[in-house]
Amino acid sequence: MDLEPLHLPMLYGRLAIAAAALTHALCATFIVGSSMIGAATETIGYLTRNPRFERLARLIAFTLIFTTAGVSFLGVTLVFVLNIFWPQFWSTLFHIMFWPLLLEASFFLAEAVFAYLWYYSWDWSNERPGRKRWHLLYGWSAAASSLIAMLMIDIVASYMLTPRPPDDTWATLLNPTMIYLDTHRIVGNLTWTGFGLAALCAVVHIRSRTEEDRTFYRWAGAVCFTIGFGALLIMPAIGYQYLLKVRHTEPQAFYTLMLGARSWLFDLVALIYSLLIVLGSVYIWRSLRPTMGAEGTARLVLPASLVVVTVAGMIFSLPYHLQHIPGFHVLTDQVINPLGKMQPYKYFAIACLVFFGLLNWGYFSRSFADRLPWWQHAAKQRDRWSPTLLIALSFSAMLMMLTMGWSRETARAYNGYLIYGQITLEDERSTYDGTSPSSLGNGQTGRR
Amino acid sequence: MTVFGTELEAIHFPLVGNSFVVGLFSLLHILLAALSVGFMLLAPFLEFRGRTNPFDRDLALSLTRFTVVVFSVSTVLAVIMVELLIGLFPVTTMWMWNRFRVPILFGILAFILQVLALYPYYHFWDALRRYSLTFHTTLGALAAFFMLLWVLMLDGMGSYMLTPVDQGGIWAPLWNPTWLPLALHRMGGNFMIAGYTIAAYGAWRARGAEPDSAPSYYRHLFGTGWRIGLGGLLLQPFTGLLYALFLRRGAPGAYETLLHGPYRPFLYAQFILIGLLFLGNYLLLKSTRTPVRNSQWCDIGFPVLAVLMVLSVGYPDIRRLFLYALVGLTVWSLFAYGRSALTLPDLSASYVRPLALGMGLLAIVLYLTMGTIRETSRRPDTVNGKISIGDELRQRAQFKEALR
Structure with missing residues (x-):
């Protein structure tokens, strides 16, 4: 059964798939993060009898409903464009990954059901005390379902970079980078969602008309920021392990990303990561400054820490292979920047970023227990800079998520592979120009 | 780089078989989708009538709420259905999607526009009605219109599987002999189940009220x-x-x-x-x-x-x-x-x-x-006179052969 050639440049298909996949991934990761944060927030509110947490959880549930609807539509779009633009690859991958993909969709269905149940039964759950536990169960069920759905899709994504023989089910499912990608994504989701929710609170804070609302959204933004910033500090350790595994399993892909033609993408990730730490530290400093006592250590430590992370961030973002940065040849003929070496400069820089970031985070977390917390302080009432910083952090986190996803994909695609070592982009050429037989019954695996 | 020389077994859905599981998820999706289509077409009309009858206005809001609430579930059921089709009937699915690529992309555009109209229509119901009643009703009518375009595209695919056409351009598969009759028949069906479901719900809730x-x-x-x-x-x-x-x-x-x-x-x-x-x-x-x-x-x-x-x-x-x-x-x-x-x-x-x-x-x-x-x-054909279940089985054999 022959397929009609599309008569389009292959680039169109790649762009359509990349656009659909990246927007879908952004929403999907937000769902995983927000369902976990939302369920945890409601539980804390229930245990501590603090109505602020309850209100924040409800806000998160509302965003979850919106993103669930968005992601289901984007998921359909992604499946559509994959079917149309890469049918040979998609049918092969589907044949190998049928069960994980089916389970992913099934658990997402469960997430949607529980998320809607969670949001729409809120008033019902507050009518009688006994109902609240059921309500918490809905929230945690939504979180667990979304997490399992993500684990399933990670099996597919990691398999594409480090495949194992398809007839060995367990080796395929537990392929070398699967666990590392999972862990990296879970923490990454908390980072992006934490900052994303903080930005949402910042926007509502700016638009709030009553003092009570402004105080609440300043607090809510800070809580979400604490989650996002805390998770951000864990990411380098997990990312390092993940990259080590890629290096041992597919060295060519590792080289492409770290030293090769796409190393500029990794430099971009480093730049955005540094920016997140620096902006987060500025936010902490600005937030705590009005309530710092003359005798407290924060007055001295936070500004010094800010200087250190700024310098460390600049070093961490320095490129090593200058000519791999698009357009850089216009500025210089120099090939290598010795300061951009991982060992020792960048390792030292990232250690500083994490250590001093952790120090700032510790001061910020402790401030929630103060007798007159900074978010209730009168001088903060008209502050527009702190919400703006939260929005900038969210934008940077989103950019980092997209760049990281792109880096992983390009490590394969730059070497011409859709499934590493098994299916190439060229195997799809017949779908576009019909130059070679494009037949579904013609062995579309492109085995090398 | 790892090179594998591997045979892949054909996928057979355990216990119930391939056709049954595809049929089950299709029907589940169709049930929610048909109710949503019927409700969404009725909502702006009822809202318009609601200018004089507040019960109609409340009913319009309830119907829209149902549509919004089941929207994600219905869409994910569609994803599961499509995934089952790709995995269990790959020849039919790839061929159909190849033929309908342009209508599908057009349908996606209509889908985006529908979401953009539907969500403000529901979530900002009171605020937009306060701003302009006509604007709000028009927004609902637009959501219904874009949903209708998407439905027409899907009806095209469904009817084409029974009465396929060979000649013509990229829109020709849509203009197959049974497309519009099927679309009309289904539309009547959508109103029928939407109406009787509303009546059943009303009768149930009216008990002792x-x-x-x-x-x-x-x-x-x-x-x-x-x-x-x-x-x-x-x-x-x-x-x-x-x-x-x-x-x-x-x-x-x-x-x-x-x-x-x-x-x-x-x-x-x-x-x-x-x-x-x-x-x-x-x-x-x-x-x-x-x-x-x-x-x-x-x-x-x-x-x-x-x-x-x-x-x-x-x-x-x-x-x-x-x-x-x-x-x-x-x-x-x-x-x-x-x-x-x-x-x-x-x-x-x-x-x-x-x-x-x-x-x-x-x-x-x-x-x-x-x-x-x-x-x-049309059984045993999956696309009448074009692809049969036998082709799907042969495809699996060749697929296996190619990997050996």
């Missing part, structure tokens, strides 16, 4: 839903005839299979359900206790005609005669019992509420049976 003499929201729901459902049901025999005529011309083999093939019991089931629905409507009319002359003829006429229609399923011309007689008798009884029977229905009779609930269920089962009949009429 208010005395039967007073107008209440749920009685209003029951009456409105019943009118809509009955309207859809009365249209179905005419759109069905149109569809059958085009199907007989476009795919005579499938039409014969439908009438005399191994899946004929489905056709009997369909006409039993239709007969029961007509009978149920008459019982609801009778419950108004309006004195009608010669009503004993209806008491005999409805069951007799329904039985004769079912008995003559294999003879389409005779069957249609009885079906249209049922339509005629229903229209006559509507006039005989008067307008008040529909506008202010009586829920006091003990059997009315279970009957309304049963009719809601019957309408849903009827809608799903009709879809199943269309799918089974």
